[in-house]
Amino acid sequence: MIDPAELDAKTEYYLDHPDEPLPDRTDAELLAFVDAAVRGGAPARRESDEAPAFQVGDRVTVTLDSPREHTRKARYIRGKTGVIENAHGTFIYPDSAGNGRGDDPKHVYTVKFTNAELWGPDFAEPNGVVYFDVWEPYLVPATGAAA
Amino acid sequence: MNGVHDLGGTDGLGPVIVEDDEPVWHAEWEKAAFALFATNFRAGLFNVDMFRHGIEQMHPAHYLLSPYYEHWMHTAEHYAVMAGV
Numbered sequence: 491m492i493d494p495a496e497l498d499a500k501t502e503y504y505l506d507h508p509d510e511p512l513p514d515r516t517d518a519e520l521l522a523f524v525d526a527a528v529r530g531g532a533p534a535r536r537e538s539d540e541a542p543a544f545q546v547g548d549r550v551t552v553t554l555d556s557p558r559e560h561t562r563k564a565r566y567i568r569g570k571t572g573v574i575e576n577a578h579g580t581f582i583y584p585d586s587a588g589n590g591r592g593d594d595p596k597h598v599y600t601v602k603f604t605n606a607e608l609w610g611p612d613f614a615e616p617n618g619v620v621y622f623d624v625w626e627p628y629l630v631p632a633t634g635a636a637a
Numbered sequence: 638m639n640g641v642h643d644l645g646g647t648d649g650l651g652p653v654i655v656e657d658d659e660p661v662w663h664a665e666w667e668k669a670a671f672a673l674f675a676t677n678f679r680a681g682l683f684n685v686d687m688f689r690h691g692i693e694q695m696h697p698a699h700y701l702l703s704p705y706y707e708h709w710m711h712t713a714e715h716y717a718v719m720a721g722v
Contacts, residue, residue, distance in 0.1 A: 492718070492722060493718070494718050497714060497718060512669055520676060520679065523675065524675040524676060524679075527678070527679075532678075532685065534685070557638065558638060559638060559690070560638060560686060560689065560690035560693065561638065564645045565639065565643050565645070565646070566645040566646040567645075584686040587684050587686040587687070588684075588686030588687050588689060588690045590687060608646075609646070
């Protein structure tokens with residue numbers, strides 16, 4: 491067991507003694523797990539019976555709100571409109587899992603935004619696009635026209 | 638969470654520095670920091686999304702000025718202390 495005060499004390503100790511060897515531990519099973527995880531990664535795809543709400547070609551708008559907890563909905567795409575370029579199936583939903591509430595798999599789509607839509611026609615590099623992967627709850631059907 | 642980690646579209650940070658023949662490790666301690674993710678994931682302290690969220694809760698000034706693996710150390714410590722490891 492370690493509490494924050496002990497952690498601070500140990501940090502100070504290693505700052506004062508930078509050449510002190512780190513604690514050593516041998517655990518063959520743990521090492522095998524780390525080897526496999528580092529080489530193979532940990533896939534985030536999860537099965538779900540939920541039907542997709544959108545399909546390739548749909549025009550969608552990213553909801554314009556500010557979740558207080560973990561989200562992958564970057565600020566620069568909020569409120570922006572784009573077109574679904576690819577539908578990937580269902581994956582762990584970071585807005586659930588990242589906040590300790592389980593995988594709650596959701597559909598993931600690649601949305602294509604024009605630079606003009608993201609940064610405004612006066613400031614965007616012309617003719618460019620940005621592809622951004624989003625989870626379905628971030629999206630609503632588009633109503634207005636995108637830039 | 639609207640934090641400084643959400644850097645997309647931020648101006649004024651200067652160029653992205655690309656090192657020639659970039660080494661895997663820039664310091665010995667980075668190896669230990671790297672090992673904290675998979676080992677503590679297996680111990681059930683966090684999943685990958687929680688790991689990211691722990692980094693987001695660093696002090697914003699420190700987040701911007703610290704090297705990559707220090708972010709890893711911060712989030713591992715955050716969840717280890719929370720779990721009373």
